[in-house]
Amino acid sequence: MASRSIDTRYFESSEDQMTNLLDQIKDWQINHGFLLKLMPSEEDHSVLSYPVSVSVFPTAFPRTQFNRAIDLQKVYNELYSAIAEDEKWLYSVTKDLIPVEPLARALWGIYEETKKAGIVQNISAGIFRSDYMLHLNDNDESISVSPRSIFESSLKQVEFNAFSCAGGSHANRVADMHRYLTRIGEYDLGQEQRGKEKIEMKSLPPNNNIGGIASCLASAHAVYGSPKSRSAQQTAVLFIVQPNNFNIADERPIEYALWDRDEPVPAYRLNWGDILRDTSLTDSRQLLFHPPWMKSKSPVEISVVYMRAGYETHEYDVTGCQARLQLEKSTAIKCPSILSHISTFKKVQQALTAPGALERFLSAEKAAAVRATFVPVYPLDESPAGLHARKLATDPKESARFILKPSLEGGGHNIYGDEIPDFLSSVSHPEWSSYILMERIMPPILQNVLMGPAGVYEGEVVSELGIFGSTLWQKCTDSERRCEVLENSTAGWSFKTKYSEIDEMSVVKGYGCFDTPRLMED
Amino acid sequence: MASRSIDTRYFESSEDQMTNLLDQIKDWQINHGFLLKLMPSEEDHSVLSYPVSVSVFPTAFPRTQFNRAIDLQKVYNELYSAIAEDEKWLYSVTKDLIPVEPLARALWGIYEETKKAGIVQNISAGIFRSDYMLHLNDNDESISVSPRSIFESSLKQVEFNAFSCAGGSHANRVADMHRYLTRIGEYDLGQEQRGKEKIEMKSLPPNNNIGGIASCLASAHAVYGSPKSRSAQQTAVLFIVQPNNFNIADERPIEYALWDRDEPVPAYRLNWGDILRDTSLTDSRQLLFHPPWMKSKSPVEISVVYMRAGYETHEYDVTGCQARLQLEKSTAIKCPSILSHISTFKKVQQALTAPGALERFLSAEKAAAVRATFVPVYPLDESPAGLHARKLATDPKESARFILKPSLEGGGHNIYGDEIPDFLSSVSHPEWSSYILMERIMPPILQNVLMGPAGVYEGEVVSELGIFGSTLWQKCTDSERRCEVLENSTAGWSFKTKYSEIDEMSVVKGYGCFDTPRLMED
Incomplete structure (x- = not known):
């Protein structure tokens, strides 16, 4: 196979240089909360945390492919908004999972019950992430691979995430960090190394996931409008979260950004397991949140439910199903809706590769652009x-x-x-x-130094680019169109790098690192 | 003594309320780098950190006294700039220390050698902190003390710090944190508690230490001007720091703020022990910094030396003295100069209480205002x-x-x-x-909940208010005036609270907490 090591080491660092760089990185991470909680240490009054795994240097990525992925995101947003309003098609491609997959059974069951009760909110929000790798089309193991191979590779989709997309805040921070390290000259070459290419600010794209995701939730909040229930004086976004989450540094910045807007958007957190205890539905199905820490205060009417939990099968026991049903039945705008959740099944990704499938949702031109990213x-x-x-x-x-x-x-x-x-x-x-x-996907293999709790090692690495999309759409009542897209934007990106010999890519599980693409011109 | 417990509990929190509040605090601290490094855990590739001790609620403080301390800072800045240019007076009040105090001996020795070589920089910068407590004048133990006692107390100076003033960044963050918690309603009372006073945003003063301190260094940097040495292409601020510092979250934000300015000010760190290895003086005494992590790069000419090390006697061994001498002899603007360092001795504080002493430096009116804060x-x-x-x-x-x-x-x-x-x-x-x-000083004792690595407890507390001043002055050559103050401002404040039964106030040593004054109107 062609995915072999390409020597693109642009940096021969001295020991002093490396020590200084690692110190800079650790200190930057501590000072910017780019951390994970060490859960066993958590007590009421204190908790330890440790730096999220990062790449020491940004990793090369072709600028054209980066831009292409960015440009494609709005088409993907359009596609997945439309899929989420095509119950019939979604059912046809996922129905075989119902007997064998408890999660599929649970979600379809909740959807059916919601429909029976009547769907009272026809606007949905989506915070999506489409993941790609570069793919070397050439499968001939015998050819020699030049450092320019990244320019000969194409962009292929790994998966599309429509539910509880994580990593946005970390990706935002890693971009800030690599840009800071570049600005202060940490990657500057010595005079004897001047021949080599310098990392420049303009090759490191800024990232605005935190602002972009918050902005999507704020738009949905604004569209919801003022409280409908007489007992509530305030509306708010509700983050549904997993309990004891060690990865709060990926969620909290979005809350802070909402509160910090010129027109602050109240945002509260609620554990998946506490939904039934701490929320209620009014007769006209407004979702009321009763913060347990201020019992005597009037309840808060929830404008937007932002799901950062409910993606694991075990969460859907009887209580879990009732909890999700309570959210779905409400007038709150769901980010995302249950059909949107179902659209993220791999089965849907597979179904979209069938001839003609994309054309059900997209113009021929857009369908072709999307299909070009499929393996x-x-x-x-x-x-x-x-x-x-x-x-x-x-x-x-x-x-x-x-x-x-x-x-x-x-x-x-x-x-x-x-x-x-x-x-x-x-x-x-x-x-x-x-x-x-x-x-x-057979990605070009590059060289980088990765650091994390397990150590810091130089090695052969592969990267994955994710693009965060945010969208807001309204189901159409006419039969012509499935939905009207009210907002459609690209929030930012994520870029993860791992040693090439490791298969799985998950930074928080310790298999990869957050990274910044170093955009290279062909 | 009159410093007895006053019940000013404004908040009776339920267990839920407290759990939620502590979670909010820990998460905020992690996400905003309001942390200390757990040093034994530091390795090349990772390090643990834990939250800085904080008060759970802001602590009451009279607004008039807060404003008074703020207003006084410019006078204190003027006073200590003048003292630092009055070698004769400084020597007269501290000379008795020379035989008995190695630090006094070392600093005066370095000053003498600098003078012998000729002083080549007549501009100095100062980042000062004046610390106060409220003092109840009434020493009669038998009288009952009302909650209003804070309004009957006066502002008394604990000490004046002219060298390596710490806590600015933490104090900045704690204000941001308490203001955030207030904004999101964490301190809101339930309906049945409405009788009690609510904590309001307008009672929590914002804090801008990080910006203010960075701004002072940036001004000094600008005044220094372009590089004088032919071998340097760049000027920069040099932070002289202690090695293996667990408290980097108090220093790094100032560096980041310098780099992040519209006109970025380069800032580098250098361990006290590496000064002689990594700096040199040109013939015309420019201080050149040779970053060891980029040996082959051209050196950086240092515009401003910002001291965050060199305050402990043991640092002044032979090499330490030579190192400090190298800095002092240079054309870099010292923040602060060695005479300014000497001005921070307690002996100076004591000498200023002598009749007429303040009038040597200040107008009668200003002297009276300062003297009113002395015990x-x-x-x-x-x-x-x-x-x-x-x-x-x-x-x-x-x-x-x-x-x-x-x-x-x-x-x-x-x-x-x-x-x-x-x-x-x-x-x-x-x-x-x-x-x-x-x-x-006999401060009024209030009630609060403090949290830190040792636990979270409610108890009787006392607070200390520090005001950060920043100033830039030029030594005058005429004999009329000692110096001309080029810039004089108040950067921000710090507020620390500890259990009243503990004598020492040091947050990083675990004896106190960063806090925000809740400014109360009389």
Whole structure:
């Protein structure tokens, strides 16, 4: 395979240089709250925290592909807004999961109950993230790969996240950090190294995820308007969060940004497990929040429910389902709605690769632009395509080119290459259809130094670019169009880098680092 | 004594309320880098940190006294600029320390050598902090003290810091934090508590230490002008710091603020122990900094030396003295100069209480305003006043009203009340004159909840208000005036609160908390 090591080391650092740089990074991270909580240390009065894993240097990425991903985001926003209002299509492509996947069953069940009660809010918000890697089309292992290979690669989508997209604040901070380190000259070359290329400010794109995401929630809040319930004097955005979260530094900055706006938007947090205890529905289904820390105060009417929890199957026990139902039935604008949540299933990503599928939602031109970012994705069901994929997946040789992914949302739980046949033999046949088989993306491999709790090492790395999109749309009542997009923007980006020998990309799990693309001109 | 407990609890919090509030505080501190490094955990690639101790609620303070302290700062700036240019007077009041105090000996020695070489920079910068407590004049233990006592107290100076003043960034952050908690309603009372007074935004003064201190250094940098040395292409502010500092979150924000200005001011850090290795003097005594992490780069000419190290006696070994001499001899603007450093000795504070002393430096009106903040301070030498003080200090009954302080700068190392006689009997008589005896300030005692690594407890507390001043002055060559003040401003404030039963006030040592004054109208 062509994804081999390319020596693009632009920096030969002395020991002094490296020590100084690592000190600068740690201090910057502490001072800017670019940290994770060390949960076992948490007590009422104190808690330890440690720096989020980061790349020491920004990693090269072609500017044209970066811009292309940015430009594409509005089309992806349009696509996933439309999908979330196409219940029929969504059901047709995910219904096979219902018998085998408890999460699919739970979400469809909650949607059905909501529909039965009548949907009282036709506006939805979405904070999406589309993830890409560069892909070297050339699969010939024998050719030599030049440092310019990043310019010969194309942009391929890893996955599309429509629910509880994380990493926005960290990505914002890492850009600020690498730009700071560049500005103060930490990456400056010595005179004898002048021949080598200097990292310049203009090659490090600024990032505005925190402002962009907050702005999307603020727009939704504004569209909701003043309180409808007589008992509430105030409206607010409600963040639904997981309890004991060690990753609060990714969520809190968005709350702070909302409170810090010229017209402050109140924002509160509520644990997934406390929804039924601390919220109620009025007769006309306004969602009232009763902050437990100010019981005697009048309740707050929730304008926008921003989901940062509810993405794991185990969260949907009986109480969890009732809780989500309470949110869905309410007049609050959901970020995102339950159908939007379902649209993030891998099964949907796979279905969109079928001929003509994109054209259901997009103009031919836009569909083509989106399709160009797809790698082949197969179902693993009993359709002809599925049966073909089953052959590939169980063949020890063929399987190396693939990743087996559960059909649900989010990263993780993937099975890579060689391990697929053994894994599938441990899974009962009916369950196979809850997986999809995706061709592996073969990214150019670069050199960088990564640092995190496990140490600081130089090595071969690969990167993943995510683009954050934010959108607000209204379901259409006429049958012509599915929805009217009220707002559609690109909030910012995320860029993660990991050692190339590691398959999974998750910074907070310790498998990768937040990074900044160093945009290179061809 | 009148400093007894006054019940001013304005807040009866439920358990839920308190848990939520503590979570909000910890998360805010992590996200805003309001932290200390846990030094034993520091490695190249990672380091743990923990929240700085803070008060859970802002503590009441009379607005008039706060404003008075703010207004007085410019007078104090003027006073200490003038003192720093009055070598003769400074020498006369501190010369007795030279035989007994190694730090005094070292600093005067360095000054003498600098003078011999010729002083080549007649502009100095100062970042000062004047510390106050409220003092209840009434010493009658039997009278009952009303909650309004804070309005019956006067403002008394604890000490004046002219060197390496810390806490500015933390104080800035705690104000931001308490204001945030107020804005989001964390201190709102429930309906049944409406009778009690609500904490309002307008009672919590904003704080701008970080900007103010950076601005002072930037002004000095601008006054220095372009590089004079041919080998340097750039000028920069040099922070002289202690190595392995766990308190970087108090220093780094000032560097970041300098780099972040519309016209960025380069700022670098240099450990006290590395001054001789990494700096050099040109023939015309420009101070060149050779960053060890970019050896081959051209050196940086230092415009301003900002001292955050060099305040401890042990730092002045032979190498330490040479290092300080190198800085002093240079054309860099010192923040502060060595005479300014000497002006921060407690012995100077004591000498200023002598009749007529202030009038040497200030107009009668200004002198009176400053003197009103003094409590009696005695020398412990063999002068008549000193002999009187020795009697007081060795009398077990009388000594209770006093604090014995080493004549040098900085807090700590104080001996309180009853412990003075025993302590003095352990000290040889010639050394007695290196101490001063100060009347204890008797502050009103309030109620608050303090949190820090040791826990969170409600209790009786006392507070200390510090005002940060920043100034830039030029030594005058005519004999009429000592100096011309080029800039004179108040940067911001600091407010620290501790349990009343603890004598020493040092947040980073764990004895106190950063706090925000809740300004109360009489």
